[in-house]
Amino acid sequence: MNRVAYSLIASAVTLALTACNGDDGAQGVTGEQGVQGETGTNGTNGTNGTNGTNGTNGTNGTNGTNGTNGGAGLIRIATVPAGAEVTGLHLTKQGDLFFNIQHPNDANTEVDTLNNTPFNTGTVGVLTGVNFNELPRNIVSSPVPATSSALEQQTVVSAIGQYQILGQTGDTFSGLNEKSLSGGLGVIYGLNTKQEIIKNNMPDFNGFIPTGDNTGYLFTNWEDYPGGMSRLKMSKTTNGAWSVEEAMMVDFDSVKGTAANCFGSVSPWGTPLTSEEWIVNSTVDTTTNPTWNKPTDVGSRLENFRQFLAPEFPNPYRYGYIAEVQNPTTDTPDVVKHFTIGRYEHENSVVMPDRKTVYSSQDDTGGVLFKFIADQPEDLSSGTLYGAKLTQDTGLSDPAVTGFDIEWVELASNTNAQIETWVAQYDDITSADYVEGKTSYISVADVQAWVDGKATYPSVAEGGSPITAGKPMDDRVAFLESRQAAKLKGATAEWRKLEGISINHDRVLEAVTGQNVIADEIVKSAYMYIGIADLDNTMTDSEGDIQLSPRVKDCGGVYRAAIDSNYNLTRIEPVVMGGTYRSSLTGAERCDVNQLSQPDNVIVMRDGRILIGEDGFQENNTLWMYDPKSK
Template sequence: MSTSIVNTKKYNKSKLSLLSLSVMVALTACDGDDGKDGINGADGAAGADGINAPIVSVDHTPVLTRLATVPTGAEVTGAFLTDEGDLFFNVQHPSDANVETDKVNAKAFNKGTVGVLRGVNFNNLPKNVVSSPVPQSDFERQTVVSALGEYQILGQTQDTFSELGANGLAKGLGVHYGMISGDKIIENNAPDFNGYVSTGEGEGYLFTNWESYPGGMSRMKIEKDEFGSWSVKDAMMINFDHVGGTAANCFGSVSPWGTPLTSEEWIVNSSVNSTTSPSWNDPANTNTDGIEALTAPDFPNPYRYGYIAEITEPKSAEPIVVKHYTIGRYEHENSTVMPDRKTVYSSQDDTGGVLFKFIADTPEDLSSGTLYGAKLKQDQGSSDPATTGFDVTWVEVARGDNTTIEAWISEYDGIDTDDYDSGLSSYMTLADVQAWANGDATYPSVENGGSKVTAGQPMDDRAAFLESRQAAKMKGATAEWRKLEGISINHDRALEAVGKEEAVAGEDVMQAFMYYGIADIDNTMIDGEGDIQLSARVKDCGGVYRSKLEENYDIKRIEPVVMGGTYRSSLTGAERCDVNQLSQPDNVIVMKDGRIIIGEDGFQENNTLWMYDPKSK
């Protein structure tokens, strides 16, 4: 947070401009999830909602605390807070030129690294935490520097854990092999999501996504001793062969019933403004975004990738994986399940993306349900990202189930370069999706732009689940987000606030919020068109939004919480966004006390893991 905001009490309030005051009000009026310590005092008024609450004083100043910085070249990924207060996070693709080692690990941070801040309980932090420094020396730039605890490495790319014998990982952590050829494809330096599944006090399984082609996920059995140090007891790479492999496993979550959800990103590559038909089988260019590495020598079916996959038996010797086609096919960042165990919010990490909601037919079963897309209405007369919010309504896209959708997907199996016709397509086209959105009885002919696979056939709902962004957009949802990243709630807080059948007479009405990280407020968010028309002031510095969870875990409003500083396009490198403010926030965690943890995926020399306190004075 900038000095001008943090030190507001030192300013003569009468000299503040109306614009600076409005920005400060938007940032300082945000209470935490529990409504306590709000603007009316230590115990807070019931329902002190922040943005919509009466502003009594501007002394309620939010604070950004630098929890840690990661080594040169790296992104902060995989932040995950356990019920016991252990904070895991990763060092994704650090520079291979990093050579400095620290005393805790005696290893250089020049490989993808999975680790934990040991020796501190993040569920019991003091109110005031002193920030770690902005790295200055080579040692600080090339290692993890933290404000609390010590960063302990649990594993790095290529680690075999040979000391564990048969429980080790002979082929190496994060190393991917072809399903058919068996050849090594990549030694992945990009650990992303972490999800922890407890098996008892101080022990559990840590699941980690490895983001590349093909996709991957590791599982390490870990235990903590009485001094807070962790050890790895066994390690494996999850076998995705029975679902045809995965592509670019990005972020994820752990469901309320304890199953990791892993997200396939990068794979769809279908711009909402595209006017050309898909041609993955063009013999002149058979690059299918890397998935050909999964199934060589067979030609891949792109509709088998781009989904949420659930590890349904995470503690078994051979975890079972199920792809949920029902949640839609697009560039998934992550999906987060609400405490009702059936409502799922999903983010699309791309330009022109959609915020999706899925409601399962049955709790704890994501194999059937209804998919929705969010329609936004921007605040009238407002465009500054720090103060501008959006009303939300939901557009129903379609209802589906995994079995039916998989049958549609299978119709595109076996297509290869022999099926290619210039000017025609063997895959779903925009004309197909438009005919579906129009309610046509049959798919269009190839002469009218339809796919060779479905031309003239009776209409069905495959467009909703195979080309979900196109389908949602054509139904009226807003497809204008830019790099809509992580989505997070505090499950216990949300359950207490929304899940109660009724409030006790005279009891405070509590509130809970869902938070979103937006890495870039750019492109389709600032182009002056459509539903989102923000100014370019923040641009690539990004920001964090939130929504109050309403009845049945619905959301009706999205509002800014904290934004990066003014984007300075005249500068280059890390200087474009202030090092003391947010720079391209990626994923967020909501802590039990209402504070949020934010990981940067930016262009700073040393990206930061921040803690933001919307209640601090």
């Protein structure tokens, strides 16, 4: 503020004659006023004075420290209905935040005023009326739903915006230009019979492909066995609400279907990458897929796939990959499975701004963090696969302060075309080929022979697979049994529930290249964020590369990984952890309701804050926002 001081200077001169040490005399008579004299001539103007010198500027004060948000920097953006987890977090460049309500209680009956329908089945939706790219930092947390309020318990309660339902399991969008949705959203049909196999209640990943400022296609994963993906053509009105104009399920028949389509991402060139979280059953100390074709093994996953592929027997090596939806806005998008990125329980993959480097998380016990570098930008069909080797900080074990340095172990290089020829060799295996105590598929002995540099695969008598026994060695194990290959090559296979990974493309691009991509700040360092649902089991067993204390356990936490000038991850460190796990308690009380409880999806916002979706113990799981600057 400028401050101006005004002074009014008044000057009065009085002549007073008084007697000295005596009494005053009487006042005399007033005389007549004399004649006014002539006006004198004006004097000449004086010369201007010289300007004063400027004072020296004071030094700038030091920047104040960032203020903290309440508690640990966590703001509760929304809670989801009872029984549901938060999935499908996706933030568009226009600031629209999509997220889903996965497997809510089917007994939920309450309805809100906006949607007028209960949240009792899988739900795809968006927070309307708010731009998350311009979100202020003084957001106040939404309340924990009151146990006495069925409405709060069974609907979405948000701190900002209103949750709009875009579609729910089984919706047919009658009256719209449905392209291929006769059975409804999330419904999967047999490849050959065209009979309904499953009505999916598990919407997960969302990815929005814009066609204009307020129009585009929303792709949504449906996580089951077999899996699926829907596509909604949508437009946004002036008040922020969305309308669906077309609906379809993406046709995966050309790749013989997908399995448990989990989280995912959108590539920098605008194609959805859907992740198959197929349960690979590839533990590193037993034979792999030992009972998949056992005649008496008729688990729900196997039985669903038998129905889906009938009369074929399902080949497990056809599932467990990243699938790219190419030409996503055409009437019939193309689907390509990238065998090159490896086969394991994919949570999701993230492509760096170089359009070649891809990081992938394995959601399992004893999982690996993988890296893939493509031979050419925007082409994931050929390249080299790596596994991360971790070195834990010396003398530390508490999850809140313990980080890890990263080295990368090279596994192998190859192409989709070559790997698929190896996959096809297992297509004709059926239950008739099962031998008790043996495996019809790749064995640990096969992987070990590859690691040891053997010229040929071991014989069946030596524990080898009948398909490869005695044949020249190749690199199939790196791509078909990627966890085993990485483990035996020296990578760290000890992650527990390695969930969503995420970057903000523009922040990473600016930090690495120095380009001023984000106008309101200069980003000098950027990170890939990693959600860990559980910090237990192989991470707390006092063995191997990861030896953390079990204090946090199933409450989980979020890590970040530093990205260097070559888009290489060099170090992983904790960002925010759940509270102390209280094993003496049960239910929601095991993890503090005001802290993280089994984080799943993570998304990095344009301003560096992160959004975290829970799959936890709470009565109502939370969509959190965390500000790393509060730490």
